[in-house]
Amino acid sequence: MASDKSPADPFAAVREATAAHRAHHKGCGAYPYDNGPLLGALAATANARRILELGTALGYTALWFARGAPEAVIDTIDHDADHVHLAREQVEAHGMSGHIVVHQGEFAQVLRRLDPGYDVAFFDGFTPTRPVLRELRRLLRARGLLISANLTHKGAEAYLAALQDGKTWETAFLDEERETALSIKL
Ligand SMILES: C[S@@+](CC[C@H](N)C(=O)[O-])C[C@H]1O[C@@H](n2cnc3c(N)ncnc32)[C@H](O)[C@@H]1O
Numbered sequence: 001m002a003s004d005k006s007p008a009d010p011f012a013a014v015r016e017a018t019a020a021h022r023a024h025h026k027g028c029g030a031y032p033y034d035n036g037p038l039l040g041a042l043a044a045t046a047n048a049r050r051i052l053e054l055g056t057a058l059g060y061t062a063l064w065f066a067r068g069a070p071e072a073v074i075d076t077i078d079h080d081a082d083h084v085h086l087a088r089e090q091v092e093a094h095g096m097s098g099h100i101v102v103h104q105g106e107f108a109q110v111l112r113r114l115d116p117g118y119d120v121a122f123f124d125g126f127t128p129t130r131p132v133l134r135e136l137r138r139l140l141r142a143r144g145l146l147i148s149a150n151l152t153h154k155g156a157e158a159y160l161a162a163l164q165d166g167k168t169w170e171t172a173f174l175d176e177e178r179e180t181a182l183s184i185k186l
Pocket of ligand 1: 018029030031032033054055056057058059060061062077078079080083105106107108124125126
């Protein structure tokens, strides 16, 4: 019988806490991204100092970014007060206060207040939209990396088309379904 050689996920308990939370939070969309280690590796490869995340939930992916890029500050945004409260608890429990900053609010509003110069940005907040992409482009540095999930969601068409225009982004897809893309800001 084949054995599973993949290393244990150091943040498995956060994934489990996210699932437990979702089970009793009506209409909750806090589904953890399925490949935390990949995000950690991408942050490390980029030698990121500033990372921006849209869609915190309980902080699973923010913790992975922090693990991959120990020198980085991760700004992560969520509008759900319960998620923000639980994520801040996880950040503190993992000794990441000051390293991961959880902002509460709508993406559009919080993004407007942030300064440009991010090395990596990650969209994981339900359906990606064109106005949000414009803000992400403003905030990413030249040649910065944008990781976009949920591209198969209905309503993501304009965002997806912009990523593939060949002039403003260099884009590669991570999977056959084209659910997640890696894009470099040109
Ligand atoms: C798929 S979950 C994020 C999962 C998280 N990245 C992880 O892997 O654990 C999406 C999150 O985005 C938040 N969200 C969705 N739309 C938002 C918006 N317009 N502004 C702020 N937060 C939003 C939801 O409250 C939810 O917690």
